[in-house]
Amino acid sequence: MSVAGWTIKVPKNTQVGFPAAWVPWPDFCRDVAFMKGFEVTVVGNNIPTHGPVAGQIFISQFSTSLGRGAISSISFDGTIQLANGPRLRINDPNAIYSAGYTSHPFWTADDENPSISSFSGFPMCVPRNASDPLCPGSNRPTLGGGSKQGTFTAPDPMVMAPFVVGDFVEYAGVFANGEMLVYEMVATNAQILTPSTFPPFIRMEDVLIGVFSNNANAEVAQTRFIGYTSAASGTSSLTIHAVTGFDVCTGNITTRPVSGGSLIAGQVRNKFRTGITSVAGDVYAREYVVMSTASPVRTKNGILAGQYIQPVTEWIQPELTTPGLPPIPNDFSAMEHLVKGLGKDEDGHIWGPLDPFPQSGVTLGVPVVQDCPPPPEPSPTTPVTPPGDDPTNPQPPPVTTTVLPPPPATTTTSATPTPTKDTVKVVSAQWISSGSDRAGDDWIYDKPGDMDFQ
Numbered sequence: 170m171s172v173a174g175w176t177i178k179v180p181k182n183t184q185v186g187f188p189a190a191w192v193p194w195p196d197f198c199r200d201v202a203f204m205k206g207f208e209v210t211v212v213g214n215n216i217p218t219h220g221p222v223a224g225q226i227f228i229s230q231f232s233t234s235l236g237r238g239a240i241s242s243i244s245f246d247g248t249i250q251l252a253n254g255p256r257l258r259i260n261d262p263n264a265i266y267s268a269g270y271t272s273h274p275f276w277t278a279d280d281e282n283p284s285i286s287s288f289s290g291f292p293m294c295v296p297r298n299a300s301d302p303l304c305p306g307s308n309r310p311t312l313g314g315g316s317k318q319g320t321f322t323a324p325d326p327m328v329m330a331p332f333v334v335g336d337f338v339e340y341a342g343v344f345a346n347g348e349m350l351v352y353e354m355v356a357t358n359a360q361i362l363t364p365s366t367f368p369p370f371i372r373m374e375d376v377l378i379g380v381f382s383n384n385a386n387a388e389v390a391q392t393r394f395i396g397y398t399s400a401a402s403g404t405s406s407l408t409i410h411a412v413t414g415f416d417v418c419t420g421n422i423t424t425r426p427v428s429g430g431s432l433i434a435g436q437v438r439n440k441f442r443t444g445i446t447s448v449a450g451d452v453y454a455r456e457y458v459v460m461s462t463a464s465p466v467r468t469k470n471g472i473l474a475g476q477y478i479q480p481v482t483e484w485i486q487p488e489l490t491t492p493g494l495p496p497i498p499n500d501f502s503a504m505e506h507l508v509k510g511l512g513k514d515e516d517g518h519i520w521g522p523l524d525p526f527p528q529s530g531v532t533l534g535v536p537v538v539q540d541c542p543p544p545p546e547p548s549p550t551t552p553v554t555p556p557g558d559d560p561t562n563p564q565p566p567p568v569t570t571t572v573l574p575p576p577p578a579t580t581t582t583s584a585t586p587t588p589t590k591d592t593v594k595v596v597s598a599q600w601i602s603s604g605s606d607r608a609g610d611d612w613i614y615d616k617p618g619d620m621d622f623q
Contacts, residue, residue: 368475
């Protein structure tokens, strides 16, 4: 992988971070034609005998871009027109929020967590027809003065609320074929709340992880979890867990408690901000689960109420506080998804630790490999309407449900001595390293340039 003159090795088992997906490196390379001109952020270290090695890779079209505007019209094909602005389309491969769109699935909206929502996190949608039962107009009642915008409690929290003309939206996405493919969108002038008897939805704004260092000359950032809930009462207790594993047999994840939290007192926008000071022995995950209830409910749209699984939005490596001293290496040793690997995915591919690892002196783990038992024989008993099909008896899903990255098309552990090289060109890129790793130089690259991946 070449970044403005730096030649960076991409380890085996690398998955590239997209807004709501983890994409295997070979699949990432195969989609390069669409991503020409996009930005890439690469974080790593100089390793003896290997040179620069990548530890984390993230892709975006424009990393800090955000659009906003008022909706002037909506079409059943899933498009939203902004007044005097662009046409938006929710990037929705599984047709959860709209009629669906499948051309660029790596840039999908998160369709198990409400990434398309009102300000409070209540999930929103574009109707597929005039009487869409999963996106009913009845969930946008007319308020005082004849307006559809304002604060109200959802008439039916088991289904989404539709966007309507006059909603003011903030969005992020990628531009393609004359329209913006949106993977995140919030109607800021629609505060849709949930009844006190229903688990509050959650909208995540940031998960910032301050990586610990025991270097006396290092400044360690605070870890923060920031977001909002749809709790009508204005109060909501929260729990935060790290995602530590995935069971390919059941679809469940395993988690580890991290912290608790609550809404900021007096905040009518139902905001929470939980801060944690990093200490020695901390172990980090690439995704965290924020919960507003111990029993999340899966709605008719498939969205979870009461739980949000959020990838880390920013890793903050230790920073040197005393000028003139050697730089501090980026530390990946406590990121268990890199050190241990992810194990076997649903297609049988085994994701082990990064190899070579982007930090010297780290003891690598062995990924857990599961062999699933055959499914049980169907029972001959009389069929019963399962919980969840009846809105009066919703089915709470397992607390540990997650979104998998797209499966790799080829295994990264091939024994072929000379692998086939894929080449990617990206016009704008970042190579970030806060320090060298025991030997070699350190680099910080953050300006436009040509980038090749091999």
